[in-house]
Amino acid sequence: MSYLERFMADVECSVTPYHAVETIKNKFLSADFVELKESETWNLERNKKYFAVRNGSAVIAFTTGSACGFNIVAAHTDSPCLKVKKNPEITTGGVRKLNVETYGGGLWYTWFDRPLKLAGRYVEKNGDELRVKLFKSERSFVVPSVAIHFNREANTSFAVNSQIDLMPVVGLGAGESVIKESWLDEDLFVVSDEKPFLAGEKGEFLVSPRLDDLASAFAAAEAVINAPADGLSVCFLADNEEVGSSTKQGAGGTFLKSTLKRIACSLGMDFDTALASSFMVSADNAHAVHPNHPEKSDPTNSVILGEGVVVKHHANQNYTTDAVSSAVIKQIAEKAGIKTQDFFMRSDLRCGSTLGAISSTQVSVKSVDVGIAQLAMHSAVETVAASDLEAAVKLFEGFFKAKIQFPEDGRIILK
Ligand SMILES: [Zn+2]
Known part of the structure; x- marks a missing residue:
């Protein structure tokens, strides 16, 4: 079964964040991840894969390799x-x-x-x-x-x-x-309850409920399953992004911070030093140019369906992207053979926000906002280019393989 076929089956049954986390949890269990309980002491071993669930609607999966910092991909499980x-x-x-x-x-x-x-x-x-x-x-x-x-x-x-x-x-x-x-x-x-379906002459489009943000959530889960166990890869899927994230299971809560602290403590790492070497990819869908309303898009940064993963920018920091994080993720994408494109909101339209900036108030790490291009955001069914789903998986897999070092002397070393 192709990734696209699996995703279509997964998104159809993931009707609420609880169902999405149940689906993803079963994937982790079949991939030999060990389930941890937040109410128990964690004795983690190196080079293994673990996950923990909070409230049944948020999940964090991670590997316990020997990197200096965490490579985190964050996405959300809820939809309007x-x-x-x-x-x-x-x-x-x-x-x-x-x-x-x-x-x-x-x-x-x-x-x-x-x-x-x-x-x-x-x-x-x-x-x-x-x-x-x-x-x-x-x-x-x-x-x-x-x-x-x-x-x-x-x-x-x-x-x-x-x-x-x-x-x-x-x-x-x-x-x-x-x-x-x-x-x-x-x-x-x-x-x-609309069934996901492929549209277009060649089935280029995927039309489905909940693409925002289950397209990113399942891509992140797939990537952490395929991640090498010798890195510190973290897949953080939070609930309640659509209502501001300020809940115990949301990106504004303590779930990520507490999990990273426990990983650091259990592996004998200094938490703050590890954070200084960490990098987060906040993944949430982005607006593509609407074919009937191109005037809604930025005049020089048009996002095109099927043309690769979107790097999202916003001067007032609704997105966490800056020159450093944008350059880093674009290098990783290039290495993974994935195209990227830049998104800016028109200056006279209000920009949406996402979980990266909110998560930064709890876990302040270098961060970039990326997303799969889509049409009809927050409709009962949304539309993406089917090819962009796999591009996101490949980008996250490339990111989890990357060893990024920030020696704080003006250099960024990417291996
Ligand atoms: Zn979203």
Whole structure:
């Protein structure tokens, strides 16, 4: 099975961060990574591969070789979706619908009239214990749009009201609640149930939900699985990027810092010295030039689908890239045979942010922001060039093999 085929299967079942981490965790276990618990003491051995999960929605995998610093790739496991509130059922016009709130900055008009599923996790009582379990509904649901005859402005000035317009319909007449009686509590989401598919004359495009940022997350996981065990490669997949990252399982939390500290301590390394020799690749998708709206892109830095991994720049540091980190990653890409291109936001448009800058407040290391070029960011289905997925894997593999030294005398040594 090709990487693309595997990714399509993985992204389809990774409907929430919990499901994504479960999928990735199983990959690590099949690749002989040892699972660590944060609540236990770690006695790490050199030249091995380990991983730890936090909250079921964030994961860090790493190798314990003998480099001076950590080579870290970070990406995020969450995507915009809808979250089901408590007491969600409302019946109107004989139809049962669910009261929801929005999670992240979705392109909400794309969520109408397409297959959606309920998925997430719930807590159940089992004797004296509470058990956390994953959930995904068998059936699909839909958020019906309002007919053009009831809304003549729908094609010119329709604004989505997040309280009124986005409630999915779940049944006709009275019926069982979607919240099961045995659940003590739940994190239940409405997610896109569209199957990933290849589009274009030659299948050049991959169209799928959650490409932002599972395309980077799975590429990072694949690369750390293939990483040599004699380096210090770290794959950090954080949750909650779409809502600011300031959670225990987000890039603004302590998960990465605490894990790196424990690795350093267990391997007899000085943590701060190791950080000074470390480098982070913050990987999150980037905007390609939209074929119908080229005017939205920067006049001299157009990002083209299929033309390689994007290095993202921003003067106000929404991205962590600077001249040094950009030059380093481009050298690594060249060595790996991967093309790169630069992204700048138009100066008169507000730039999005990502997890690199937020992670830097906890773990301040040299860092670059990169991404796979895509269209329709935050739509219920997004579009990338299929070839860019493998390019990202190769770049991260090249990065994990690289030995980067910063002697602090104006030189950067790349081996
Ligand atoms: Zn993202």
